[in-house]
Amino acid sequence: MTTPATRSAARPGDLADDLARARAAVNEVIVDKAEVVDLAFTALLADGHLLIEDLPGVGKTTLAQALSLAVGGNWQRIQFTSDMLPADIVGISVFRREDEQFEFRPGPIFANVVLADEINRATPRTQSALLEAMSEGQVTVDGHTHLLPQPFFVIATQNPLDLTGTYPLPDSQLDRFLLRLSIGYPSEAEERRLLTEPDRRSMLASLEPVLDPERVTQLIGAATALHVADPVLDYVQALIAATRSHSAVAAGLSTRAALALIQCARAHALVLRQDFCLPDNVKQVFPALAAHRLQPVAESGLDGADLVNEILEQTPVP
Incomplete structure (x- = not known):
């Protein structure tokens, strides 16, 4: 049995094995896209953020969810919409009458992995709420700085052709994404397999975490070395x-x-x-x-x- 003590003292070979199992778990869900999956893990281990941009229905959100689940830790999904406000992402300060003080209530961005689904449906003002978080690992609300959990990894999805009701990401936001990926269509043989087997999204319910925040931090350190x-x-x-x-x-x-x-x-x-x-x-x-x-x-x-x-x-x- 692996205990927290033995996990923290993991050898490089153990880390590599865990990473291989995490890759295999995601590849079970996202078929015929091993190179895309490898690049997604590359963004994670390079301590950056990932933008997945492609046509509807090719598995953008499924890849993001599978990666989030395999990585483990606390993760949140934010469905971006045109009426979303920055406070809906970072949180808000609420006045407590009983002690006459403001209490900060963190938003969904306070997680190890944040899935920002259809990010370009939000206004530039709301998109800007992610800038400080993605570049500095913190958010500032009402003059107070709040640190985000570490590691902190944003996986965003957007559709490049669905221009109605969307807002192009500004250069400053694009630069916060270390890598931008496209999934593309599967091969004919793999698409036939998808047509005859149960929906791959149903596999997400049984996908268990392989890594955890401590393991990911160790892997980031190993990559840097x-x-x-x-x-x-x-x-x-x-x-x-x-x-x-x-x-x-x-x-x-x-x-x-x-x-x-x-x-x-x-x-x-x-x-x-x-x-x-x-x-x-x-x-x-x-x-x-x-x-x-x-x-x-x-x-x-x-x-x-x-x-x-x-x-x-x-x-x-x-």
């Missing part, structure tokens, strides 16, 4: 430089984005049970990290994904 050799750093710098010199890019990636790319590559290597980071890890995470941060020149006719593909093709891998 992975070695990054000079050739990998050379490749990161070459990619960042390419975004700044590309004629179709209005604004290239910042130094903060370069640091995030290294941390994501480390986390991706840990997810794949590697002992060190490789250039291929950088290449695998670069599209999910860069596409929503790059600003194309309007006249180019390109989008972020097109720019990423061109930059990867033109930048040699060490």
Whole structure:
């Protein structure tokens, strides 16, 4: 039997086994999307936040829920709507007549994992309630700062084509998301399997936590400790430089984005049970990290994904 004491003294191999079991649990629910699941865990272990953007009905919310359940800890789902206010997310101070003092009542953002469903249906004012939380792990209400539980992981979903009643995420909000993923359609064989088997969402009811906040914190530390050799750093710098010199890019990636790319590559290597980071890890995470941060020149006719593909093709891998 595993006790809290033995869990806190877990060996690296035990952590890797737990992570593998968590990945397997999510892959049981989300079929034929192992690379997407790996990138979702990469965002978690890189101590960032995840935006899942895709068409309706391809499993955005199911992936977010499966990941939330497998990670464990306290998690909350916030269904974003146009009439939602910032206080509905962060909480509110209520006056107590009996002792004539204000009492803070925390909102649903006070959780280890927060599922922000259809985030772009809320107004920019309400979206901004997440900025401080996602960048600093705290919220400020009526001049008082309240720390959020750690680790703190936001998984947001949005539909890129449903523009009626939605508000585009501003650049400052997009930058808070370490990775942006799309799930896409399943293969023909896997879609046939989905058509003949029970609804995958029914599996969520029996999905038990594999990790916990302490385990996740240890895994984040293990990812940060992975070695990054000079050739990998050379490749990161070459990619960042390419975004700044590309004629179709209005604004290239910042130094903060370069640091995030290294941390994501480390986390991706840990997810794949590697002992060190490789250039291929950088290449695998670069599209999910860069596409929503790059600003194309309007006249180019390109989008972020097109720019990423061109930059990867033109930048040699060490």
